[in-house]
Amino acid sequence: MTDVIWRKPKHSQKRKRSERLKFIAAGVMILAAVLCLLISGTLQGARYFITVSEVLEGASYLGRTVRISGAVDGESIEYDSEKAIIRFEIVNIPSKYDDLATALREALLDSTAQRLRIVVEDAAIPDLLQHEAQAILTGALGADGVFAATELLLKCPSRFEESTAPEGLSRIPEHQ
Template identity: 30%
Template sequence: MKAKLKFIVPLVIIAFLISWLVFAGVRDSMVYYITVEELLEDVPDVYGQKVRVSGTVVHGSIKNELDESLQFTMADGKEKIDVEYDGVIPDIFTDGVEAVVEGSISTDNIFVADLLLAKCPTKYESDEARYQRKKG
C-alpha cells in the first residue's frame, strides 16, 4: 500500500499542475475576440492587422448592396464601427444579433471583414413563449 501511495500521490500532483497550467494558459493568453472599444483603442497600431471583433448589430444599420456585399454598424455599448463584408451570411444574422467578424480595420476606420459569424441566442424560446412575453 505504501508503494502504491508513493506512486499515486505524485500522479495527483502532476495532474493538478497540468490542469493549473491549462487553466492559467486559457485564462490569460488566449482571447477569442476583442470588443469594438478595444479595437478602436489600438488604432493606429491595429491598421492592417488581422483581428476578430465582436459587437451587436445596430438596429436599422444593415444595408444590402446590389453586388450582394453587405454593410452594417457594430456596437458594444461604448463604441461603434462600420463593417463591410462580402460572403456567406449566417441564417440568424439580423438587427440586434451579436456578430463576430474576422478581418482588419482600414485607415478610414471601416472594418473589412473576410468572415462574418453570428452568436446564437443563449435563451431557447418557442414562438408562443416569445409572443406571450412581448404581449405581457
C-alpha cells in the first residue's frame, strides 16, 4: 500500500491572501454601488409630503414636485370624459389628527380652510374619488394656482372603517 501525503504548496498562503483581497474588493465595490443607487435615487425622487396650506403658503414649492394630501370636496368634481381630464378641489387637513374620517369631515365643514384646485390629465376617474375621501396627490403647483397632479391615490375611511357610534341604534324600538 502506498501512502499518499498531500503537502501544502508553498505559495498557498499567498494565494489565500490574494483571494481574500479579491473578496474584500468585490464586497466594497458592491456596497458602494448599492449605496450610490440608494442615494442618487433618493436625491432625484424625494418629495416632501405636505399639507394644502404648506404648498399654498410656501413660495418655494411653486413648480416643485411634491406630495400633498387633502379632503375631496364632492361637489367640485368634474370629469371631461372626452379628454380624460379630472378637475376637483381639495381642502386642507391638518398634518396631525386622531381619526382620519373625522378630520376629513371637519375640514370640509370648515369654511375658512384653505382650498386647492386640482387637475389630473389623461386619467381614468377613480371609483373612490368622492366627497370626504382623502386624496394623496403627486404633482406640482402651477403659476395659475392649479395643482397639476401626475398621481392620484384615494382613501375613503368614513365608508369602510368601523364607525364609533352609529346613529339610529339607540332609537327605542316601536314594540317596546
